[in-house]
Amino acid sequence: MKVVVLAGGLGGSRLARALAETLDPGELTIVGNIGDDIEILGLHVSPDLDTILYTLTGRLDETKGWGRAGESWNALETVAELGGESWFRLGDLDLGVHLVRTEALGRGEPLSAVTTRIARAFGLEPALLPATDERLRTWLATPAGELPFQEWFVARGHRDEVDGVRFEGAEAARPAPGVLEALEAADLVAIAPSNPFVSIGPILAVAAIREALERRSVPAVAVSPLIGGEAVRGPAARMLARMAGGTSPAHVAARYEGLIDALVIDEADAGLAAGVRTIVTRTMMDDGEGRRRVAEAVLESAAALR
Amino acid sequence: MKVVVLAGGLGGSRLARALAETLDPGELTIVGNIGDDIEILGLHVSPDLDTILYTLTGRLDETKGWGRAGESWNALETVAELGGESWFRLGDLDLGVHLVRTEALGRGEPLSAVTTRIARAFGLEPALLPATDERLRTWLATPAGELPFQEWFVARGHRDEVDGVRFEGAEAARPAPGVLEALEAADLVAIAPSNPFVSIGPILAVAAIREALERRSVPAVAVSPLIGGEAVRGPAARMLARMAGGTSPAHVAARYEGLIDALVIDEADAGLAAGVRTIVTRTMMDDGEGRRRVAEAVLESAAALR
Numbered sequence: 001m002k003v004v005v006l007a008g009g010l011g012g013s014r015l016a017r018a019l020a021e022t023l024d025p026g027e028l029t030i031v032g033n034i035g036d037d038i039e040i041l042g043l044h045v046s047p048d049l050d051t052i053l054y055t056l057t058g059r060l061d062e063t064k065g066w067g068r069a070g071e072s073w074n075a076l077e078t079v080a081e082l083g084g085e086s087w088f089r090l091g092d093l094d095l096g097v098h099l100v101r102t103e104a105l106g107r108g109e110p111l112s113a114v115t116t117r118i119a120r121a122f123g124l125e126p127a128l129l130p131a132t133d134e135r136l137r138t139w140l141a142t143p144a145g146e147l148p149f150q151e152w153f154v155a156r157g158h159r160d161e162v163d164g165v166r167f168e169g170a171e172a173a174r175p176a177p178g179v180l181e182a183l184e185a186a187d188l189v190a191i192a193p194s195n196p197f198v199s200i201g202p203i204l205a206v207a208a209i210r211e212a213l214e215r216r217s218v219p220a221v222a223v224s225p226l227i228g229g230e231a232v233r234g235p236a237a238r239m240l241a242r243m244a245g246g247t248s249p250a251h252v253a254a255r256y257e258g259l260i261d262a263l264v265i266d267e268a269d270a271g272l273a274a275g276v277r278t279i280v281t282r283t284m285m286d287d288g289e290g291r292r293r294v295a296e297a298v299l300e301s302a303a304a305l306r
Numbered sequence: 307m308k309v310v311v312l313a314g315g316l317g318g319s320r321l322a323r324a325l326a327e328t329l330d331p332g333e334l335t336i337v338g339n340i341g342d343d344i345e346i347l348g349l350h351v352s353p354d355l356d357t358i359l360y361t362l363t364g365r366l367d368e369t370k371g372w373g374r375a376g377e378s379w380n381a382l383e384t385v386a387e388l389g390g391e392s393w394f395r396l397g398d399l400d401l402g403v404h405l406v407r408t409e410a411l412g413r414g415e416p417l418s419a420v421t422t423r424i425a426r427a428f429g430l431e432p433a434l435l436p437a438t439d440e441r442l443r444t445w446l447a448t449p450a451g452e453l454p455f456q457e458w459f460v461a462r463g464h465r466d467e468v469d470g471v472r473f474e475g476a477e478a479a480r481p482a483p484g485v486l487e488a489l490e491a492a493d494l495v496a497i498a499p500s501n502p503f504v505s506i507g508p509i510l511a512v513a514a515i516r517e518a519l520e521r522r523s524v525p526a527v528a529v530s531p532l533i534g535g536e537a538v539r540g541p542a543a544r545m546l547a548r549m550a551g552g553t554s555p556a557h558v559a560a561r562y563e564g565l566i567d568a569l570v571i572d573e574a575d576a577g578l579a580a581g582v583r584t585i586v587t588r589t590m591m592d593d594g595e596g597r598r599r600v601a602e603a604v605l606e607s608a609a610a611l612r
Contacts, residue, residue, distance in 0.1 A: 042348070042409040072378050078402020082427045084409070092398040096384020103348040103390070121388045 001027060001299065004182045006131075007192040008033045008199020009048045010065045010233055011225055013055035015192040015298070016126070018291035020056055022299065025125030029182035031209070033194070034111070034130045035138035035167055035202025036149040040088050041079065043098040044105050047150075048199065049115055049130060050097060057122045059093075065233065068093040087155050112176035127182065131203040132173040138202050139166040149198065158235045161242055165197050170205035175212075183212040188302040191222035193283060195236040196255035197243065204259070213259045219305035221262045221298055223283060224252045228268035232284065249274035261305045264297050277305070307333055307605065310488045311496040312437075314339045314505020315354045316371045316539055317531055318498040319361035321604070322432070324597035325496065326362055328605065331431030335488035337515070339500070340417070340436045341444035341473060341508025342455040346394050347385065349404040350411050353456075354505065355421055355436060356403060363428045365399075371539065374399040393461050418482035433488065437509040438479040444508050445472040455504065464541045467548055471503050476511035481518075489518040494608040497528035499589060501542040502561035503549065510565070519565045525611035527568045527604055529589060530558045534574035538590065555580035567611045570603050583611070 003023060007016050007030050016030045033048040047066065054060040054068060061067045071091035080086035090098065097118060104114035110133040119128045138149040141164035144156075152158055183189065194200050204210045213220060229247040231237040237247045244251040249265045253274045256263075262277040270280045281297040284290050309329060313322050313336050322336045339354040353372065360366040360374060367373045377397035386392035396404065403424060410420035416439040425434045444455040447470035450462075458464055489495065500506050510516045519526060535553040537543040543553045550557040555571045559580045562569075568583040576586045587603040590596050 041405045042412055043405070072380050072398060074378050074398035075381060075401040075405065078399050079406055082402065082406045082424055084402070084406040092378060092380035092401075093384050095381040095398075095401065096388065096390070099347045099349070099381065100385055100388045100390040106348055118388055 001187045001302065002029075002182075002185050003027060003188045003190055003299070004029045004031060004186045005190040005192055006031050006200055006203045007048070007052060008194030009036075009051040011194040012048065012192040012199060013052040013060070014285040014291065015190065015223055015294065016052055017056050018285055018295040019190065019298070020126050021288070021291060022295040028126035029178070029186075030126055030128045031131055031179055031182070031203060032128060033199050033202050034132065035136055035198065035205075036153065037137070038088065038148075038150045040085055041090070042102070043090070043095070044102045045088070045090070045098050046101065046111070046115070046130065049128065050094070052128060053119055053122060053124060056126070057124050059122065067091050088150060089154075110176070112178065127178065129176050129178050129182070131176065131179065131209060132206050133176045134173040135169045136173045136202055136205065137168040138198050139168055140164070140198070141166065162197070162235070162239050163243070165201055167202050167205035170202070171207070173206045175206055175208050180208060180212055183209070183216070187218055188299070189213060189216060189218065189220040190298050191220070191256060191260060193223040193225040193232070195225060195231075195234060195239065196252060197236070197239050200255075210259070219262070219302050220260045221264060221279070221301045221305070222252070222256050222260045223264040223294060223298065224249055224266065224269065226252060226269060227266040227283060248272045249278060262301050264294065264301070307493045307608065308335075308488075308491050309333060309494045309496055309605070310335045310337060310492045311498055312337050312506055312509045313354070313358060313498040314500025315342075315357040317500040318354065318505060319358040319366070320591040320597065321496065321498040321529055321600065322358055323362050324591055324601040325604070326432050327594070327597060328601040329432075334432035335484070335492075336432055336434045337437055337485055337488070337509060338434060339505050339508050340438065341442055341504065341511075342459065343443070344394065344454075344456045346391055347396070348408070349396070349401075350408045351394070351396070351404050352407065352417070352421070352436065355434065356400070358434060359425055359428060359430060362432070363430050365428065373397050394456060395460075416482070418484065433484065435482050435484050435488070437482065437485065437515060438512050439482045440479040441475045442479045442508055442511065443474040444504050445474055446470070446504070447472065468503070468541070468545050469549070471507055473508050473511035476508070477513070479512045481512055481514050486514060486518055489515070489522070493524055494605070495519060495522060495524065495526040496604050497526070497562060497566060499529040499531040499538070501531060501537075501540060501545065502558060503542070503545050506561075516565070525568070525608045526566045527570060527585070527607045527611070528558070528562050528566045529570040529600060529604065530555055530572065530575065532558060532575060533572040533589060554578045555584060568607050570600065570607070
């Protein structure tokens with residue numbers, strides 16, 4: 001069964017890992033968010049692609065939920081000593097990826113191609129594709145003004161309330177090679193329990209990807225990022241409350257109106273209407289059993305919905 | 307007494323340190339070789355400037371004679387894992403310098419300006435200037451063909467004999483801001499015991515620097531890189547033998563014809579004619595006493611020659 005999963009960072013990487021542990025490698029294509037990519041210290045950093053890559057190849061620092069296990073911070077220590085930008089935490093092991101990626105992009109290699117090369121070298125078996133090879137950047141409208149994603153998220157610790165999200169470059173962005181083909185060939189499209197606004201939003205902002213989902217002939221199912229109305233991590237619940245009017249399954253489902261046939265929700269949210277079919281399970285994926293449970297719920301939904 | 311020292315890597319940094327330990331900070335200007343700069347992994351690396359910087363601020367790995375003390379190699383380990391270029395050994399602490407420098411150059415900051423910023427942040431007191439802000443690169447004519455400096459030196463371990471040296475960009479290169487002013491104001495010009503061909507050669511290949519030395523009104527003294535006809539380190543002796551016909555003080559002095567008034571030579575080479583006035587001392591500078599001895603020989607020569 002061929003599955004495409006749209007994925008952001010931590011929640012995205014967890015569902016991607018859950019599916020990778022259940023499906024054959026050739027059956028899974030992960031389409032990653034690049035709206036939070038950043039150019040810093042002259043490097044092109046793709047935090048969500050890297051979190052997925054590190055998670056699925058056993059390299060993630062599971063305690064932090066980002067970055068590499070066994071990381072050191074010597075380069076950044078020097079940068080800080082020299083008065084350079086050190087607020088965006090780039091570890092030494094991690095830097096190696098950014099150096100190789102940046103050099104490749106500088107030579108004109110598309111992001112999707114260098115991502116594939118890096119993924120293969122790290123032993124990742126499913127396909128990992130950026131939503132687009134073109135520049136697409138997430139901006140947040142906040143009471144403090146419009147902020148680029150990482151300034152809002154990392155530098156200011158996502159303390160600013162968000163009134164709106166804008167995806168710079170989305171209108172012109174074409175899906176990366178392989179994305180539409182994978183959606184075309186898929187038996188199921190899954191949307192990971194990532195932040196609907198800033199993790200899945202940028203992927204769906206690529207018009208051709210949204211259109212492919214709208215006209216799909218196969219089931220699509222999203223996993224809610226909420227457990228009992230709270231996000232496992234990050235500002236998703238606060239953003240839903242402020243921008244969508246609430247933190248129920250229905251508020252999540254509304255973000256994907258016309259794009260999904262079912263929503264996997266946590267037992268803690270069972271009984272709440274979602275406006276689409278719901279599948280209830282325990283959605284926490286912090287261990288193998290949790291991942292298996294969610295992967296099964298997602299994959300079984302395909303049969304039920306077809 | 308104001309002194310300008312022309313310096314390459316290890317030998318250059320040792321004489322620069324020796325002079326820095328003897329003079330007041332405002333009295334010393336170090337003009338560093340940038341002919342062995344390299345762009346690698348998208349980074350601009352200035353190995354000689356950095357060796358000088360690390361040496362004079364206590365950051366050098368004294369055992370290796372290059373790179374930072376207490377260095378780690380995690381970024382390069384990742385680069386190697388990803389099939390990137392890892393033959394040029396960039397440590398993590400070291401990388402921080404290259405990131406800051408490369409980003410600054412990308413913004414249009416001249417090499418001399420970012421070098422000054424880095425030097426100040428590291429607490430370097432004497433002025434450290436690249437010979438030029440413009441692109442100047444050393445190429446070696448060898449039986450295996452013409453090779454860029456670092457390919458010959460690092461990748462091939464300087465095993466190829468050298469038949470000639472070429473300084474790409476030297477004709478157009480103007481001295482970095484401050485270089486001519488320092489030479490103008492100097493009471494003494496010193497040439498470090500660096501490789502005359504590939505460390506001092508690129509500095510003297512900047513026409514305005516060579517001309518300033520030729521028309522100097524103050525003494526200039528070089529320290530021979532030879533001890534008993536051998537180089538302390540590196541291929542200087544082999545290059546002198548092959549390209550200058552021998553490894554005596556005279557062969558060193560001939561490299562600086564018209565540019566120096568005296569040559570400091572080691573006791574092991576005493577008694578050999580040099581074609582210029584010689585000052586005999588022990589020239590090894592691997593400890594504080596050695597550095598003091600050589601600094602004194604150099605500085606006292608000025609009085610004797612004036």
